[in-house]
Amino acid sequence: MLNRIAPLFAACVIASAGTAQIAHEGFPSGWGTDWSPEVDYVVTEALDWPAIQAADSVTDLYKEAPWRFGMERNVNLNLSNSGSWSVEGDERVWRLGVHCPEGVNVSFYLDAFDLAKGGALYVWKADRTAYLGAFTEANEKPWGGFAIGLLEGDSVVMELHEPLSASGLSHLSIGQIIHGYRSLMAHPDAPSPGTAALGPFGNSGACNVNVNCPEGADWQTEKKAVALIASGGFASCTGALINNVESDGTPYFLTANHCLGTPSNWVFYFNHESTTCSGSTGPTNQSISGASLKANNSGSDVALVELSSTPPASYDVHYAGWDATGVTPSSAVGIHHPSGDVKKICFQDNAPTSSTASGAAVWWIDDWELGVTEPGSSGSPLFDQNHRIVGQLFGGAAACSGTVNNGAYDYYGKFDVSWDAGSSASTRLIDWLDPNGTGTLVLDGYPAADPTVGCTDASACNYSATATTDDGNCLYNDVCGVCGGDGSACTGCTDENACNFDPAASVDDGSCALEGGAFTLTLLTDNYPSETTWEVLDADGQVWVEGGPYSGAQTTFIETFCLSPGCYTFSVFDSYGDGLQYNGVVGNYTLAGPDGVLVASMVSGGNFGNQADHEVCSTSPGVEGCTDPTACNFDEAATDDDGSCIAETSVYLDADSDGVGAGPALSSCTHSGSEFVLLDGDCDDNNASIYPGAPGTMEGLDNDCNGSIEGDEAAEAVCPGDLNNDGTVAMSDFLIFLGDFGCSGTCVGDMNGDQTTSTADMLVLLGLFGTSCF
Numbered sequence: 001m002l003n004r005i006a007p008l009f010a011a012c013v014i015a016s017a018g019t020a021q022i023a024h025e026g027f028p029s030g031w032g033t034d035w036s037p038e039v040d041y042v043v044t045e046a047l048d049w050p051a052i053q054a055a056d057s058v059t060d061l062y063k064e065a066p067w068r069f070g071m072e073r074n075v076n077l078n079l080s081n082s083g084s085w086s087v088e089g090d091e092r093v094w095r096l097g098v099h100c101p102e103g104v105n106v107s108f109y110l111d112a113f114d115l116a117k118g119g120a121l122y123v124w125k126a127d128r129t130a131y132l133g134a135f136t137e138a139n140e141k142p143w144g145g146f147a148i149g150l151l152e153g154d155s156v157v158m159e160l161h162e163p164l165s166a167s168g169l170s171h172l173s174i175g176q177i178i179h180g181y182r183s184l185m186a187h188p189d190a191p192s193p194g195t196a197a198l199g200p201f202g203n204s205g206a207c208n209v210n211v212n213c214p215e216g217a218d219w220q221t222e223k224k225a226v227a228l229i230a231s232g233g234f235a236s237c238t239g240a241l242i243n244n245v246e247s248d249g250t251p252y253f254l255t256a257n258h259c260l261g262t263p264s265n266w267v268f269y270f271n272h273e274s275t276t277c278s279g280s281t282g283p284t285n286q287s288i289s290g291a292s293l294k295a296n297n298s299g300s301d302v303a304l305v306e307l308s309s310t311p312p313a314s315y316d317v318h319y320a321g322w323d324a325t326g327v328t329p330s331s332a333v334g335i336h337h338p339s340g341d342v343k344k345i346c347f348q349d350n351a352p353t354s355s356t357a358s359g360a361a362v363w364w365i366d367d368w369e370l371g372v373t374e375p376g377s378s379g380s381p382l383f384d385q386n387h388r389i390v391g392q393l394f395g396g397a398a399a400c401s402g403t404v405n406n407g408a409y410d411y412y413g414k415f416d417v418s419w420d421a422g423s424s425a426s427t428r429l430i431d432w433l434d435p436n437g438t439g440t441l442v443l444d445g446y447p448a449a450d451p452t453v454g455c456t457d458a459s460a461c462n463y464s465a466t467a468t469t470d471d472g473n474c475l476y477n478d479v480c481g482v483c484g485g486d487g488s489a490c491t492g493c494t495d496e497n498a499c500n501f502d503p504a505a506s507v508d509d510g511s512c513a514l515e516g517g518a519f520t521l522t523l524l525t526d527n528y529p530s531e532t533t534w535e536v537l538d539a540d541g542q543v544w545v546e547g548g549p550y551s552g553a554q555t556t557f558i559e560t561f562c563l564s565p566g567c568y569t570f571s572v573f574d575s576y577g578d579g580l581q582y583n584g585v586v587g588n589y590t591l592a593g594p595d596g597v598l599v600a601s602m603v604s605g606g607n608f609g610n611q612a613d614h615e616v617c618s619t620s621p622g623v624e625g626c627t628d629p630t631a632c633n634f635d636e637a638a639t640d641d642d643g644s645c646i647a648e649t650s651v652y653l654d655a656d657s658d659g660v661g662a663g664p665a666l667s668s669c670t671h672s673g674s675e676f677v678l679l680d681g682d683c684d685d686n687n688a689s690i691y692p693g694a695p696g697t698m699e700g701l702d703n704d705c706n707g708s709i710e711g712d713e714a715a716e717a718v719c720p721g722d723l724n725n726d727g728t729v730a731m732s733d734f735l736i737f738l739g740d741f742g743c744s745g746t747c748v749g750d751m752n753g754d755q756t757t758s759t760a761d762m763l764v765l766l767g768l769f770g771t772s773c774f
Contacts, residue, residue, distance in 0.1 A: 205400025
């Protein structure tokens with residue numbers, strides 16, 4: 001429930017940005033000045049403390065359960081129904097304030113995040129002391145949503161900037177507000193409130209050991225791989241970046257299968273640790289929003305995801321090494337985020353044992369010699385004595401008992417079992433961590449821990465000033481400015497005529513498919529979405545496009561892809577062998593061609609076993625446009641005339657804007673505008689009163705362009721008898737008259753306009769005799 005309150009003015013002080021997620025250049029309006037914009041606020045419902053404490057007192061005891069730090073408020077707030085717009089310079093700006101009563105932090109999940117080019121989103125604290133952003137179209141995710149990390153405090157403002165030239169092209173919707181409360185409550189075994197500061201997500205038991213205590217001195221490289229996973233209001237799990245045989249910095253991230261929900265909604269916080277041994281707070285300004293699932297398996301409780309963005313060089317992350325041999329370690333170390341706290345470390349001085357738990361193959365830790373794990377530690381890596389990952393935390397009973405641990409056990413899913421479990425890439429690690437099948441079973445971390453080994457190229461974005469030996473793994477900014485990126489952050493097809501046109505792309509990658517057509521797959525999962533995958537094979541058996549497995553039960557997924565002209569095999573797979581149905585819950589799928597006609601659909605009931613195959617064909621669609629080669633807008637690429645042809649005509653320059661032109665005939669294809677007209681024949685195109693059919697102006701001008709001055713074109717005589725134009729009607733004029741007497745037609749002595757020089761004109765002359773014309 002939300003309440004709306006009257007506009008407030010936010011207090012303004014000099015402040016700096018808190019760049020959670022990968023942000024881009026920019027800052028909110030008036031940042032660093034004393035200007036305070038007017039903001040409309042919504043207010044979330046109050047915290048129900050008795051209910052919160054009752055629930056947390058139970059779930060806090062189980063590390064398989066996520067550690068909750070905030071209440072998730074489901075909302076529907078968008079650019080149309082909430083906040084307010086204003087025009088500021090050449091931008092439209094939308095602002096919405098959110099107030100969470102008694103909250104200690106606020107974060108969001110946007111279920112729609114699609115910004116116009118040039119748009120930017122910021123989230124800032126109401127006291128104007130910190131902000132997140134700018135988030136731009138480069139932050140957009142394939143799934144359309146975007147998780148925004150937290151800002152401390154109970155009130156924040158979301159601010160969207162949109163260029164006036166792109167008004168209305170941004171789509172933004174807040175689906176969830178996370179009303180953070182955890183730092184108001186201590187863990188049952190933590191020091192009492194007032195004796196120690198509490199972290200933004202929570203606080204762990206007093207027997208935990210900070211990773212930067214002296215005991216962790218030998219693990220300062222490996223700690224850089226470990227990150228906390230936040231999902232909505234839960235600091236749900238821990239995991240670690242993991243190296244692959246190519247040592248290419250692909251951001252694969254290892255965690256536990258039981259942590260899985262919707263990785264696209266997760267926020268990964270790196271370097272959330274205290275700089276001291278006794279501190280209990282750490283930064284939250286180095287994070288990545290969202291990931292995609294690559295593989296998972298309950299047989300070893302493993303999950304591998306790929307982060308949506310490569311952590312930038314400024315995060316100084318490490319990709320941990322691993323051992324897939326299954327050889328029993330002589331000792332073990334765990335690095336984790338217990339109860340959402342800053343990074344901790346625990347030590348097992350003797351060898352773990354191979355065992356099973358809940359049907360999964362695990363390494364069994366009898367008890368920890370130093371430190372412990374807690375809820376929120378799930379998915380964290382277990383390292384062997386060689387600093388290589390051999391498992392990830394599944395569960396256990398270990399916990400703090402005051403300032404010491406309770407001596408109970410923990411168990412970790414075995415990495416060697418995760419390595420090649422199952423029959424496909426979706427169930428095992430080998431396909432991702434050794435994609436070329438080199439047979440490697442032991443791999444060290446990347447970059448190398450030795451500070452003298454690293455990238456020695458000063459032009460690389462991961463250049464190491466301490467390295468004297470190059471490790472061959474230099475990374476460079478791609479065309480999108482992403483360190484080590486593959487250009488996918490901003491590249492794609494920029495041709496609007498292609499079926500795979502990407503409106504978010506700013507750099508064309510040459511992938512435009514101008515022939516063929518766009519196909520749309522609509523897939524509804526059953527209750528076991530991780531079993532479902534699909535692919536499209538061309539006539540040569542090559543995979544053209546593929547998808548799955550999925551993570552949302554009874555969830556509809558829509559995917560669009562292009563197929564060049566030709567015929568293909570579209571296949572849907574179920575790894576269990578019961579199709580898209582089980583125990584009465586049935587999924588569905590349809591594949592539609594460019595014209596919207598269904599070309600494939602699921603069998604009735606959904607039980608297609610392990611595989612369903614469909615033959616589909618793609619033809620080159622017609623290109624609409626003007627097909628008349630004589631038309632001004634002839635389109636050589638057009639195959640289907642759309643009726644838009646504009647015929648070529650002759651036009652004339654109309655310099656005096658009287659509607660009639662003059663000069664040579666010109667083509668309307670190349671000459672257009674109000675200065676060109678269809679009529680010609682103007683004998684004086686510099687005088688707007690002269691054109692064919694124009695009325696006379698009685699100025700002695702040929703106004704109608706007929707070659708003679710007649711009727712109302714003739715000028716009125718001011719002094720008709722002054723035939724020699726000397727300003728006086730005198731004898732000299734009389735003599736001229738006599739010389740013209742009897743003239744017929746255009747006559748000098750015609751003073752009454754009857755086309756003759758006669759006695760009537762003489763009477764006019766005599767009447768004016770002696771008159772001065774000035």
